[in-house]
Amino acid sequence: MARVVVTGGAGFIGSHLVDELVRAGEEVLVLDNLRRGRWQNLAHQTRVQRVTGDIRDIGLLRPLLAGVDTVYHLAAQSNVLGALEDPDYSFTTNVAGTVNVFRAALEARVGRVVFSSSREVYGDVDVVPVDEATPLRPKNLYGASKAAGEMYACVYRAQGLDIRVLRLANVYGPRDTDRVIPRFIARALRGEPMTIYGGTQVLDFIWVGHVVRALVRAAHLPVLTEPVNVGSGQGTTVYDLAERIQREVSPDAPVELLPPRTFEVSRFVADVRRGRELLDLPAIADPLDHLGEVVAWLRGGGDGA
Numbered sequence: 019m020a021r022v023v024v025t026g027g028a029g030f031i032g033s034h035l036v037d038e039l040v041r042a043g044e045e046v047l048v049l050d051n052l053r054r055g056r057w058q059n060l061a062h063q064t065r066v067q068r069v070t071g072d073i074r075d076i077g078l079l080r081p082l083l084a085g086v087d088t089v090y091h092l093a094a095q096s097n098v099l100g101a102l103e104d105p106d107y108s109f110t111t112n113v114a115g116t117v118n119v120f121r122a123a124l125e126a127r128v129g130r131v132v133f134s135s136s137r138e139v140y141g142d143v144d145v146v147p148v149d150e151a152t153p154l155r156p157k158n159l160y161g162a163s164k165a166a167g168e169m170y171a172c173v174y175r176a177q178g179l180d181i182r183v184l185r186l187a188n189v190y191g192p193r194d195t196d197r198v199i200p201r202f203i204a205r206a207l208r209g210e211p212m213t214i215y216g217g218t219q220v221l222d223f224i225w226v227g228h229v230v231r232a233l234v235r236a237a238h239l240p241v242l243t244e245p246v247n248v249g250s251g252q253g254t255t256v257y258d259l260a261e262r263i264q265r266e267v268s269p270d271a272p273v274e275l276l277p278p279r280t281f282e283v284s285r286f287v288a289d290v291r292r293g294r295e296l297l298d299l300p301a302i303a304d305p306l307d308h309l310g311e312v313v314a315w316l317r318g319g320g321d322g323a
């Protein structure tokens with residue numbers, strides 16, 4: 019049984035990852051400051067050790083990482099708008115906090131760290147699909163903070179820490195809050211308009227189950243030194259998404275059209291060849307084929323506000 023730490027494990031992706039790690043028999047400790055996460059997401063887990071604390075506190079991290087095989091580092095100010103609203107928090111958590119995790123992991127001789135970076139590191143691109151060799155030109159503070167995390171990963175890797183970097187596209191699933199899919203569905207269910215900014219923005223949506231599998235596989239590979247995109251490889255416009263939600267929830271669900279927001283990347287589709295080869299990402303014909311599970315979760319009382 020391996021000892022595993024998940025930072026940000028009370029959040030959306032982290033809590034699904036914890037479910038999978040427990041199922042696989044790992045001994046799991048979750049560190050989360052509950053900024054966006056909730057212990058409620060792990061209420062069904064009885065064997066998971068929970069620490070309410072902050073990755074910005076290196077004194078807390080040091081003892082927690084002693085004797086640990088794998089750290090899945092997911093704790094972050096995890097979205098574009100949040101970083102815009104609170105740049106200090108985004109910087110101190112995503113940059114300084116990430117450096118703390120790497121420092122403490124190196125000192126504790128942790129076996130490997132899996133770092134959840136983002137497709138936002140690429141910024142606006144000339145061509146899609148976007149492969150991992152594309153230069154990093156983040157367009158917003160969130161993307162810059164993730165790119166900074168990747169730069170520090172290079173430095174700590176050179177010092178001997180095994181860090182594996184996954185660049186996640188737009189992940190969706192139950193327990194997600196305050197992102198386009200749960201927000202649109204929640205609004206559609208309440209009969210309120212889905213607010214579309216521009217509408218032609220192209221996003222690459224990927225089901226959280228595929229992402230969890232990619233994270234675990236990244237940890238288990240003997241070596242992984244190059245970053246890997248984790249997406250579906252398919253582009254979906256926000257219009258398409260709203261239409262699809264109308265089909266799932268109600269054809270009468272209203273839509274409100276507003277001008278595009280300048281801080282958002284206008285299109286992203288991941289080149290997923292490396293992910294298929296190394297992380298066993300499945301070929302995905304319909305990236306939104308799990309939308310019904312988010313609808314069911316929200317209908318059952320989930321809060322995606």
Ligand SMILES: NC(=O)c1ccc[n+]([C@@H]2O[C@H](COP(=O)([O-])OP(=O)(O)OC[C@H]3O[C@@H](n4cnc5c(N)ncnc54)[C@H](O)[C@@H]3O)[C@@H](O)[C@H]2O)c1
Pocket residue numbers: 025026027028029030031032049050051052053054055056071072073074091092093094095096097111115134135136137185186187188189190
């Ligand atoms: N969801 C996506 O579409 C997506 C896309 C690309 C990358 N990512 C990255 O994946 C990771 C997980 O994202 P998520 O969607 O589950 O977001 P989330 O906000 O649900 O999870 C992040 C967790 O980190 C915790 N956290 C925040 N600041 C912390 C701090 N200073 N110390 C300790 N814990 C802290 C939060 O409370 C939360 O539980 C993040 O690193 C995010 O940037 C997510």
